[in-house]
Amino acid sequence: MESAITKLxxxxxxxxxxxxxxxxxxxxxxxxxELNHFxxxxxxxxxxxxxxxxxxxxxxxxxxxxxxxxxVTLLATTKYNQM
Amino acid sequence: MESAITKLxxxxxxxxxxxxxxxxxxxxxxxxxELNHFxxxxxxxxxxxxxxxxxxxxxxxxxxxxxxxxxVTLLATTKYNQM
Numbered sequence: 001m002e003s004a005i006t007k008l009x010x011x012x013x014x015x016x017x018x019x020x021x022x023x024x025x026x027x028x029x030x031x032x033x034e035l036n037h038f039x040x041x042x043x044x045x046x047x048x049x050x051x052x053x054x055x056x057x058x059x060x061x062x063x064x065x066x067x068x069x070x071x072v073t074l075l076a077t078t079k080y081n082q083m
Numbered sequence: 084m085e086s087a088i089t090k091l092x093x094x095x096x097x098x099x100x101x102x103x104x105x106x107x108x109x110x111x112x113x114x115x116x117e118l119n120h121f122x123x124x125x126x127x128x129x130x131x132x133x134x135x136x137x138x139x140x141x142x143x144x145x146x147x148x149x150x151x152x153x154x155v156t157l158l159a160t161t162k163y164n165q166m
Contacts, residue, residue: 065163076091083096
């Protein structure tokens with residue numbers, strides 16, 4: 001469990017910029033590369049931008065770690081309800 | 084990343100009872116077995132019960148998946164801020 005949590009932290013660190021946030025380009029790359037099974041249209045820019053809008057709570061078109069973890073929670077809850 | 088999320092879902096499923104929740108005993112077992120590095124006094128019953136109280140939002144002494152993921156988020160945020 002601990003390695004799974006560490007992995008989720010590492011993924012954010014790997015994709016976030018010097019400002020410790022994910023811009024549009026970084027967010028798209030993360031979704032396309034890391035979540036292409038969980039998210040069906042992971043390579044559809046418009047769909048990914050829409051997803052980004054849903055978790056970008058302060059609407060600055062940047063995703064912080066807290067906002068990223070809203071997505072992780074959504075995905076985990078969906079996965080849990082599917083199993 | 085997807086396998087990490089699946090792992091977190093599996094851990095909850097493995098420890099939760101037929102009621103799909105973690106009682107005190109199951110919660111202690113999960114903390115002691117899965118989180119004994121992230122949580123320093125994982126084998127201290129009083130400390131673990133106190134932690135359970137913090138995430139048990141409806142105070143029914145049972146932890147749902149949503150409440151469990153509050154703990155996951157807390158641990159991931161702590162880990163992120165340490166790194």
